[in-house]
Amino acid sequence: MQYIENRTFDEIKLGETAELTRTLRPEDIELFAVMSGDVNPTHVDAEYANSDIFHHVIAHGMWGGALISAVLGTELPGPGTIYLTQSFCFRAPVGVGDTVTIRVTVVEKDDQHRHVTLDCLCTNQRGETVIEGRALVIAPDVKVRRPRVILPEVHLHERGARFNDLIKATAALTPVRTAVVHPCDTLSLEGALEAGAKALIVPVLVGPRARIEAAAAEFGGDLSGVEIVDTPHSHAAAETAVALARAGEVGMLMKGKLHTDELLAPVVNRDMGLRTERRMSHVFALDVPNYPRPLLISDAAINISPDLETKRDIVQNAIDLALALGITLPKVAILSAVETVTPTIPSTLDAAALCKMAQRGQITGGEIDGPLAFDNAVSKLAAEAKGIQSGVAGEADILIVPDLEAGNMLAKQLIYLAGADAAGIVLGARVPIVLTSRADGVMSRLASAAMAQLLVHHRARGLPL
The missing domain is CATH 3.40.718.10 (Isopropylmalate Dehydrogenase)
Structure with missing residues (x-):
């Protein structure tokens, strides 16, 4: 078991040193932003990632304060230390992948107040000084020795990241002509139009024209240039979409606002469906x-x-x-x-x-x-x-x-x-069917369409479906 032990004021000697080495990772920046709430674009946006502004901000926010504080609080003087003041100068940028060594050295002791002044020096893997300055602390007067806490591994999850990767994987593929079955609500219609805008599909909207147009009007959707196959109701929409697929006029189906059973009933029909x-x-x-x-x-x-x-x-x-x-x-x-x-x-x-x-x-x-x-x-x-x-x-x-x-x-x-x-x-079935829940958002519908598009092209290359 590893232990953490402090140096009391009486034990500390002038010239005594302690150090810590860390490498800056992209996830460190993200975690710092989550903890601090600091989402200033110069800190977290990719376009600033190679700029001096970005590097200096990260050096100040993460390395300058947090890591020097870590050395003072865990090594010298260690547990029980009270941080009073600090004064730092930033001499060189610190970027992702840089390894920084933080060293503190005792330069002054004040017996009356148990104050200890330490020089703080941070150097990178090339030996260049990136931060220098001083810190003033109150050193502990009671000896502390305790097991060192092993910090948990932290994982930051970017919502939609893998789905975005799916969509990016379709960039070189031609969109698939797709029968969107009964898209008579804003969510399913918006998802279909967005999939069309991202060149995942060429939407063919199958359902009551008036209801589709009313749904588009609710969110300002643009139906210009979009083919609409007018049907009286959802049952007819499902049957028409399956007929289009059987005739080879569409390469996949996408569920709109209708029950799954209603969509699949004509799909599984032994004579007129899409069974294999x-x-x-x-x-x-x-x-x-x-x-x-x-x-x-x-x-x-x-x-x-x-x-x-x-x-x-x-x-x-x-x-x-x-x-x-x-x-x-x-x-x-x-x-x-x-x-x-x-x-x-x-x-x-x-x-x-x-x-x-x-x-x-x-x-x-x-x-x-x-x-x-x-x-x-x-x-x-x-x-x-x-x-x-x-x-x-x-x-x-x-x-x-x-x-x-x-x-x-x-x-x-x-x-x-x-x-x-x-x-x-x-x-x-003969064609893939995008089947999402009525509660699913646009991203889920886009990811589902991307999977179906990849599958269609996978089969077109003569690979098994």
């Missing part, structure tokens, strides 16, 4: 704070109690989506309540069978392991604690849930309790 040999399934794509990669969860919206054959298609659909998103070898965790095959828990038997199917080439494109409990699917520490040797455990890209109830609860817990952002898409 593959069972259709839904995939949630989640951007979860503190998880280092996008997380796909399936199936949480379509298949209620899937049998083994359906689960095979659910797994393959999710792998194909992950491949389209650029994940070279998707890692698939087949979830259950436990990580051992247990005859009384059917989902563990299905998990074992799916792994064997993957070994025999009945599922391709990913690395599959299961059964895995949720904790050891997403946490290396949990997997190691249970002695699980697996290339998937702790690093899953895809979570395959036992049934719809488990998947829906898991996804919504991550969204509402863990602050995850969610996008959604239906796979296994």
Whole structure:
């Protein structure tokens, strides 16, 4: 165990020194801004990142005050020190990636007030002086020795960052002509128009023209140049959109203001729908704070109690989506309540069978392991604690849930309790279907459209869908 111990006033000698070395990281700047509330553009905006103003501000705000204070409060004099005054001069810029050594040296002692004056010198990795000055403190008169506190690792999550990466990945792709089904509310219509503006889709609005125009008027949406296929109601909109897809006039569907069942009913029609040999399934794509990669969860919206054959298609659909998103070898965790095959828990038997199917080439494109409990699917520490040797455990890209109830609860817990952002898409039909909740915002709709666009182009290159 490491300990922290102070130097009392009587122990301190003139000329005594202490030092601390730190490297400035981008996340240090972000954390400082969060803690202080200082969002001055010269501190946090990228356009200032290479400017002297930026460097000097960071040196003053983070290194000049906080790190020198850290040396005085933990090393010399240490715990019990009272900081009185400081006076610093900034001699050179400090930037991201610079390593700064802070050294304090005792130059004066005042016996009457227990005042100690220390010279403070900060140098960078090239030995250049970046900060110099003096600090006046009251040194402690009581000896303190305590275990050193190990600070927690802090992760800052930028909302929408991974979804923005998805959208950027489509920059070189042509937009996909898309039937937007019954976009008769502001949110779904705005999402469709914004997806069109970002060249993710070419929207074809299918629904009652008057209601679509009224929704556009509510938020000032511009419908000029946008094709509208007028239908009397939502049922007709869904049937018309499916007919457009069957005729090859659109390459994907996007859900507007109508129930999922209403949209999917004509899709699954055996004679006039968009069925294939593959069972259709839904995939949630989640951007979860503190998880280092996008997380796909399936199936949480379509298949209620899937049998083994359906689960095979659910797994393959999710792998194909992950491949389209650029994940070279998707890692698939087949979830259950436990990580051992247990005859009384059917989902563990299905998990074992799916792994064997993957070994025999009945599922391709990913690395599959299961059964895995949720904790050891997403946490290396949990997997190691249970002695699980697996290339998937702790690093899953895809979570395959036992049934719809488990998947829906898991996804919504991550969204509402863990602050995850969610996008959604239906796979296994002739065309991908953007399927978002009525509560989802524009960003979720854009991310879902980006996934569908990537999937369409992935298939167009002759790769499996």
